[in-house]
Amino acid sequence: MRAAPILDLEALLAHLKSGHIAAAGLDVLPVEPPVDPVPELLRLYRAREPWLEGRLIVTPHAAWLTPESETDTRRKSAETMRAALLTNRPQNVITPEMY
Numbered sequence: 001m002r003a004a005p006i007l008d009l010e011a012l013l014a015h016l017k018s019g020h021i022a023a024a025g026l027d028v029l030p031v032e033p034p035v036d037p038v039p040e041l042l043r044l045y046r047a048r049e050p051w052l053e054g055r056l057i058v059t060p061h062a063a064w065l066t067p068e069s070e071t072d073t074r075r076k077s078a079e080t081m082r083a084a085l086l087t088n089r090p091q092n093v094i095t096p097e098m099y
Contacts, residue, residue: 006030013041016055023055 007030015021034042045056083091 009039009041013039013044016041016052025057025059027059029058 006028007026009030012021012024016024029042030039038046041056042058044052045058080091083089
């Protein structure tokens, strides 16, 4: 049995076209990197269709991986551990109530 994709790109395209969804930002795709045939939504995004401009952002799943992000991740990890160990006041923590 084939698992259902995390993201239905055809449904997202239909909802963006209809206006039911105003905009979307995607950091993960059902298949990375996309293979032929490239899904219609991604084809339109790559073609910079005017109706889609500013309404869709697609980044590779590893888009965060830059020299700056690696430094930032290490710094935030150290800050989080320091706060937890020395102050008993954790920081950089996201609780279920926050999302």
